[in-house]
Amino acid sequence: MHNVLEITNLHKKYGRSPAVNGVTFSVKAGSIVGLLGPNGSGKTTLIKTIMGLLPSYTGDISITGENGAKHKPGPGANASISYLPDVSHIPTWFTPLQAMQFFADFYADFDRTRAEEMLTAMHIPLRKRLSALSRGMQEKVQLALVMARRAGLYVLDEPIGAVDPASREYILNTIITHHAPESAILLSSHIISDIEPVLDVAIFLQNGKIHLMEEADALRESRGMSLDQLFREEFRHA
Amino acid sequence: MKTQFDNNQPIYRQLVEWLKGCIASGEMALGQKVPTVRELAAACKVNPNTMQRALAKMEDMGYMYNERTGGRFVTTDENIVAQLRNALPASLTAQYVRAMEEAGIPAASIPSYVEKFLQEAQTKNEGSE
Amino acid sequence: MLKKQLKYDFLFGARIFLGMGGVLMGIGVIGWLLTIILSTPNQPAGNDAASLAFGLAQFYSLGITAAVVVSVVQLFHMYNRQCFGDYGHLMLTLPVGRGTLLVSKYIVAFFWVVFMFATMVLSMYIMTNNLPHSEFNFMTLPDGTQPVGLGLIGPIALLTSTLFAGITITFLLSTLMNSTIGGWRIHKSIALVIWAAVVSGFIIMAVQFNGRYRVWATREVTHEFTIDGSTRIGFHNFLDYIVGWDVGRIPLGNAFIDIFYVGAMLAFSLIIAGITYWLLRSKVSV
Numbered sequence: 154m155h156n157v158l159e160i161t162n163l164h165k166k167y168g169r170s171p172a173v174n175g176v177t178f179s180v181k182a183g184s185i186v187g188l189l190g191p192n193g194s195g196k197t198t199l200i201k202t203i204m205g206l207l208p209s210y211t212g213d214i215s216i217t218g219e220n221g222a223k224h225k226p227g228p229g230a231n232a233s234i235s236y237l238p239d240v241s242h243i244p245t246w247f248t249p250l251q252a253m254q255f256f257a258d259f260y261a262d263f264d265r266t267r268a269e270e271m272l273t274a275m276h277i278p279l280r281k282r283l284s285a286l287s288r289g290m291q292e293k294v295q296l297a298l299v300m301a302r303r304a305g306l307y308v309l310d311e312p313i314g315a316v317d318p319a320s321r322e323y324i325l326n327t328i329i330t331h332h333a334p335e336s337a338i339l340l341s342s343h344i345i346s347d348i349e350p351v352l353d354v355a356i357f358l359q360n361g362k363i364h365l366m367e368e369a370d371a372l373r374e375s376r377g378m379s380l381d382q383l384f385r386e387e388f389r390h391a
Numbered sequence: 392m393k394t395q396f397d398n399n400q401p402i403y404r405q406l407v408e409w410l411k412g413c414i415a416s417g418e419m420a421l422g423q424k425v426p427t428v429r430e431l432a433a434a435c436k437v438n439p440n441t442m443q444r445a446l447a448k449m450e451d452m453g454y455m456y457n458e459r460t461g462g463r464f465v466t467t468d469e470n471i472v473a474q475l476r477n478a479l480p481a482s483l484t485a486q487y488v489r490a491m492e493e494a495g496i497p498a499a500s501i502p503s504y505v506e507k508f509l510q511e512a513q514t515k516n517e518g519s520e
Numbered sequence: 521m522l523k524k525q526l527k528y529d530f531l532f533g534a535r536i537f538l539g540m541g542g543v544l545m546g547i548g549v550i551g552w553l554l555t556i557i558l559s560t561p562n563q564p565a566g567n568d569a570a571s572l573a574f575g576l577a578q579f580y581s582l583g584i585t586a587a588v589v590v591s592v593v594q595l596f597h598m599y600n601r602q603c604f605g606d607y608g609h610l611m612l613t614l615p616v617g618r619g620t621l622l623v624s625k626y627i628v629a630f631f632w633v634v635f636m637f638a639t640m641v642l643s644m645y646i647m648t649n650n651l652p653h654s655e656f657n658f659m660t661l662p663d664g665t666q667p668v669g670l671g672l673i674g675p676i677a678l679l680t681s682t683l684f685a686g687i688t689i690t691f692l693l694s695t696l697m698n699s700t701i702g703g704w705r706i707h708k709s710i711a712l713v714i715w716a717a718v719v720s721g722f723i724i725m726a727v728q729f730n731g732r733y734r735v736w737a738t739r740e741v742t743h744e745f746t747i748d749g750s751t752r753i754g755f756h757n758f759l760d761y762i763v764g765w766d767v768g769r770i771p772l773g774n775a776f777i778d779i780f781y782v783g784a785m786l787a788f789s790l791i792i793a794g795i796t797y798w799l800l801r802s803k804v805s806v
Binding site: 166167168169201204205206207208209228229231232234236238240241242243244246255258259260 | 521524527528532535602606607608609610612613614615616617618700702703704705802803804805806
């Protein structure tokens with residue numbers, strides 16, 4: 154399987170302080186990679202740089218699209234990446250119906266039927282403005298739209314961050330069931346215990362650097378503990 | 392269906408044990424079609440690749456086989472399943488003992504816990520009759 | 521992709537500007553109805569109506585100023601909110617080039633600004649509709665002369681090029697405020713200073729063509745009505761009451777000045793747009 158994302162020696166500074174301080178890794182097609190670390194470790198900065206939201210970085214970022222074409226962060230790459238940011242990014246005056254139309258208009262890989270299925274299964278009223286829905290429901294709408302795209306790479310920033318445990322389970326379930334064998338998922342989380350069974354590969358990030366990158370089960374085997382426990386022990390001094 | 396695996400152990404191995412248990416207990420019957428990787432992964436809330444790896448191992452060990460026309464099936468060989476069934480108590484006990492030891496409970500006291508549990512279960516059953 | 525971007529930018533703008541336009545039209549219609557209600561059967565409009573119109577004009581001048589200010593603020597807000605901040609996470613990660621994004625925003629902003637302006641003029645016209653006027657002659661100035669130069673195209677070109685320049689300046693400010701140069705976020709105050717310098721340059725340039733710049737306000741009609749029964753004034757003078765400009769006698773230039781002004785405005789706009797594009801493409805961070 155080829156790499157859908159390749160990052161080489163990425164540095165990104167805010168003013169004088171480095172947020173991403175020399176990061177190198179790849180994401181293989183078909184794998185679910187977890188970017189794990191405490192808040193402030195550089196996860197969101199890294200993700201936003203991949204999405205082309207932050208300019209002025211040094212290093213290489215390469216995203217491989219469907220037909221094998223390689224892109225730098227930007228509109229070309231974004232056509233192949235389905236992105237779920239850690240904020241409410243869909244205008245709240247949209248109804249779920251209008252939001253689906255928006256995605257369908259801009260993204261050729263948007264599967265409208267699947268999106269409707271997901272929204273209906275979650276009992277989301279399709280014609281109500283997002284602003285009239287609860288925060289939890291809004292996040293579910295966002296997740297449904299993002300996962301309904303048949304993208305080569307999904308980038309999810311803190312997908313289970315601010316939700317209740319029941320929603321957490323639902324989100325993880327959605328990630329598992331809508332994961333196509335050829336596509337890759339890169340997700341970030343500061344909550345490790347809930348998310349670790351879902352990961353192929355774990356990347357531990359702290360202070361903008363990668364401390365550890367390994368297959369999840371291999372880590373469990375070699376260290377004899379969960380990823381959550383491992384992280385607490387190794388990186389206690391944040 | 393099991394809802395929680397132990398994050399402290401490699402999940403792939405736990406999945407193999409769980410699948411064996413499903414076959415031994417008859418939850419997955421002889422010759423029955425095995426649900427898809429994705430369905431199983433979602434049910435167990437684990438990574439689909441890990442589940443795939445476990446299923447491949449089950450095929451390797453002869454407990455499952457793959458039809459060329461698509462679909463994975465539980466073996467139709469009764470002997471293999473019988474073997475599993477016999478080995479099930481031993482493996483379940485091993486799991487239990489390991490878990491107790493990890494919790495710091497001395498091995499010598501384990502039999503008394505088991506007896507106590509069985510007695511209480513018995514009493515409850517008799518009481519409800 | 522431009523078409524799709526245009527569709528949504530247009531809809532986003534409609535949310536903001538249709539309402540405001542409606543309010544302006546409403547004010548015009550109410551004013552007009554009042555002049556009807558207060559007219560006596562024998563005269564088309566009595567002194568009551570006229571003085572009411574006069575009073576309305578005073579309030580309306582506030583209204584127009586407010587409408588202009590609000591439009592500019594809404595324009596800024598529309599662009600700022602959509603491209604940057606939370607919604608920027610969606611809008612700036614679409615498979616749409618930054619240039620296409622900017623062009624779409626300019627086109628849509630221009631459309632809605634013209635819409636607001638047309639609504640303002642229309643509502644004024646409706647409001648004064650019931651007041652006595654001489655025959656409508658669009659192109660005659662109060663002294664009876666016909667303006668030379670580009671005719672009607674002149675004032676339209678002047679106006680639209682000025683509006684467009686204004687739009688590019690508005691977007692520049694917003695883009696500046698969301699840019700980082702050399703890793704450092706441009707502080708709001710610095711952005712405002714840079715922007716103020718640009719606006720000053722813009723105003724100086726506009727003032728240089730003062731004579732022509734105000735022609736659009738005076739060229740339009742000899743649509744007269746009576747204020748106090750004695751003085752007959754033209755529509756352009758009515759506009760004076762509205763916006764408080766002292767018109768006086770305007771020297772008429774020729775087409776060359778029109779063209780030069782429009783050209784200068786467009787060049788200015790292109791430069792600002794170019795800077796904005798450069799910032800949006802490589803300096804903006806969300």
